[in-house]
Amino acid sequence: xxxxxxxxxxxxxxxxxxxxxxxxxxxxxxxxxxxxxxxxxxxxxxxxxxxxxxxxxxxxxxxxxxxxxxxxxxxxxxxxxxxxxxxxxxxxxxxxxxxxxxxxxxxxxxxxxxxxxxxxxxxxxxxxx
Numbered sequence: 554x555x556x557x558x559x560x561x562x563x564x565x566x567x568x569x570x571x572x573x574x575x576x577x578x579x580x581x582x583x584x585x586x587x588x589x590x591x592x593x594x595x596x597x598x599x600x601x602x603x604x605x606x607x608x609x610x611x612x613x614x615x616x617x618x619x620x621x622x623x624x625x626x627x628x629x630x631x632x633x634x635x636x637x638x639x640x641x642x643x644x645x646x647x648x649x650x651x652x653x654x655x656x657x658x659x660x661x662x663x664x665x666x667x668x669x670x671x672x673x674x675x676x677x678x679x680x681x682x
Contacts, residue, residue: 554678554679554680555658555659555660555661555663555664555678555679555680555681556658556659556677556678557635557655557656557657557658557659557674557677557678557679558639558655558656558657558677559655559674559675559677560634560636560639560644560647560648560654560655560656560674561634561644561647561648561651561652561653561654561674562651562653562674562675563633563651563652563653563674563675564653564671564672564673564674564675565605565632565633565652565653565671565672566605566632566633566669566670566671566672566682567603567604567605567631567632567633567669567670568604568605568667568668568669569604569605569607569664569665569666569667569668569669569670570596570599570601570604570605570606570607570631570666571607571608571664571665571666572594572595572596572606572607572608572609573595573609574594574595574596574608574609575608575609575610575611575612576589576591576594576596576606576608576611576612577591577611577612577613577614577617578611578613578617578618578620578621578624578642578643578646579613579614579616579617579620580613581594581613582601582620582624583629584620584623584624584627584629585627585629586600586602586629587600587601587602587603587624587629587630587631588600588601589601600629601624601629601630601631602624602628602629602630602631603631603632604631604632605631605632605633605634605635605670605672606631606633606634606635607634607635607636607661607664608634608635608636608637608643609636609637609638610636610637610638610639610640610643611636611640611642611643612642613642614642615641615642615645617642617643617646618642618643618645618646618649619646619649620646621643621646621647621649621650621652622646622649622650624650625649625650625651625652630650630652631652632652632653632672633652633653633654633655633672633674634647634652634653634654634655634672635654635655635656635658635664635672635679636654636655636656637656637657637658637661638656638657639654639656639657653672653673653674654672654674655672655674655677655679658679663681664679668681669681669682670682
C-alpha cells in the first residue's frame with residue numbers, strides 16, 4: 554500500500570495511465586471521448602476514459618475544471634486521478650465531478666503504465682491490484 558494525501562473523496566480502481574508531463578484539460582483533452590489531443594503531449598492519441606490518470610499536476614485555464622466536469626457527464630473521465638502535487642484546477646474538477654483524487658504518493662516506483670491500482674482517497678492510499 555502506498556500512502557498519499559486525500560484531495561477528492563472516493564474510491565476507484567483501474568489501469569494506470571502515466572505521464573511525466575502536466576496536462577491541460579482545456580484544449581488538451583477532448584471531452585467527447587477522453588482522448589488526449591494536445592499535439593505536444595506524450596499521451597497524444599491515448600484516452601483517459603476509465604483509466605487512473607497519474608500526472609505530475611495540471612496546467613492551463615481554470616476552465617479545465619469544467620472540462621473535467623463535462624467529461625464526467627459524458628462518461629469519458631478518468632476513474633481516479635493521482636498527482637505528484639495537486640493544483641486548484643484539477644482538484645476542483647475532481648471534487649465537482651466526484652472523481653477520487655490523491656497527491657503526494659510516498660513511493661511511485663511501482664506506479665507504471667498498465668498496472669492496475671485502487672485509489673482510496675478516504676483512507677489516503679493507493680493499492681497495487
